[in-house]
Amino acid sequence: MAAEQRVVIWRSLLLPGSETFVRDQGGALTRWRPTYVGALRHPSPLARATDVAVLPGGPAGRAGFLALRATGRCRPLRAALRRADPRLVHAHFAGDGWLVARSAAALGLPLVITAHGRDVTSQAAAAGARGARYRRHLREAFAQAALVLAVSRPIAQRVVALGADPARVRVHHTGVPLPAPQPAGPKRWDVVFVGRFVPKKGVDDLLTAAAALADLRPRLLLVGDGPGLPEARRRAAALRLDATFTGACPPADVARHLAGSRLLAAPSKLAPDGDREGLPTTILEAAAHGVPAVATRHSGIPEAVRHGETGLLGPEGDPAALAAHLRALLTDDARCRRLAAAARRHVGAHFDLHTQTARLETLYDEAAG
Numbered sequence: 001m002a003a004e005q006r007v008v009i010w011r012s013l014l015l016p017g018s019e020t021f022v023r024d025q026g027g028a029l030t031r032w033r034p035t036y037v038g039a040l041r042h043p044s045p046l047a048r049a050t051d052v053a054v055l056p057g058g059p060a061g062r063a064g065f066l067a068l069r070a071t072g073r074c075r076p077l078r079a080a081l082r083r084a085d086p087r088l089v090h091a092h093f094a095g096d097g098w099l100v101a102r103s104a105a106a107l108g109l110p111l112v113i114t115a116h117g118r119d120v121t122s123q124a125a126a127a128g129a130r131g132a133r134y135r136r137h138l139r140e141a142f143a144q145a146a147l148v149l150a151v152s153r154p155i156a157q158r159v160v161a162l163g164a165d166p167a168r169v170r171v172h173h174t175g176v177p178l179p180a181p182q183p184a185g186p187k188r189w190d191v192v193f194v195g196r197f198v199p200k201k202g203v204d205d206l207l208t209a210a211a212a213l214a215d216l217r218p219r220l221l222l223v224g225d226g227p228g229l230p231e232a233r234r235r236a237a238a239l240r241l242d243a244t245f246t247g248a249c250p251p252a253d254v255a256r257h258l259a260g261s262r263l264l265a266a267p268s269k270l271a272p273d274g275d276r277e278g279l280p281t282t283i284l285e286a287a288a289h290g291v292p293a294v295a296t297r298h299s300g301i302p303e304a305v306r307h308g309e310t311g312l313l314g315p316e317g318d319p320a321a322l323a324a325h326l327r328a329l330l331t332d333d334a335r336c337r338r339l340a341a342a343a344r345r346h347v348g349a350h351f352d353l354h355t356q357t358a359r360l361e362t363l364y365d366e367a368a369g
Contacts, residue, residue, distance in 0.1 A: 152300020175356030202267030
């Protein structure tokens, strides 16, 4: 086997700001050299000039993208894959796997698909003709894929339920960078939330829980963007919370905000439309900075947080339980420090970016072989 082989990392939109994990994983490859290919460029801090967008911007590109989504065929995509000359294609998100599957098959390229969460939960549960078509596309993509990777055990179960061959499904935890330990010092924020403002993230529960801690007056920092952001701002103001909203931030700023916080709140829950998490990388990133999580027993979160050891877990959709766990740590600095140290050790042992990416390269070898 050659010392270095090429892999195309496919994401239809290159690259939403919330998908740092895609860029970090590709950057940590050592034996495989990545080329990022997508249908369209996405304006975000993660976009790079070296990314290959196969369709132009403007109306022509949008029309081409609609055609790709309707047919799974795109001549510019096939041409871009041919020019990249990879040994395999790795598609992030199951729906994107279908978008690239036919072009990869036409060139005889093995396909690896990573399923993350919404792509095999709410999207796959959609009603009517749209949902039936999406599920059919997933079955086609899974049938072609050499391997289907799932970011947690519950997501692997969903993948199999949607038609993937269990023999080709692997649970692969996406790793996170492990920064050098930082000296202990004062924290600017008591509780930080990082994520999209969508129902499954449970921001409404966090604001309700924070209001129950009025006597502590916790300093909240909420990092991210999304359709629910305006309502979250209004609700925080109505509840008279000490809450700061940053909007979307570059990865370096997110890391700084995590390091400057005492706790991460990750109150994820099943959304009304069936959307659920895979395994939120923000929990792993916080732990890497020595910040324990107060989270919920939702989807793959218990794979990342050991209750009472590296953080605290409660039932999803329960603001009272969330408030109790936040209070328990905000009023006990010694316990918070113990959990913080254990969280960092846990992520270093099980979710280190370089270790997990080395395992991914072994999976690439298997798929390409």
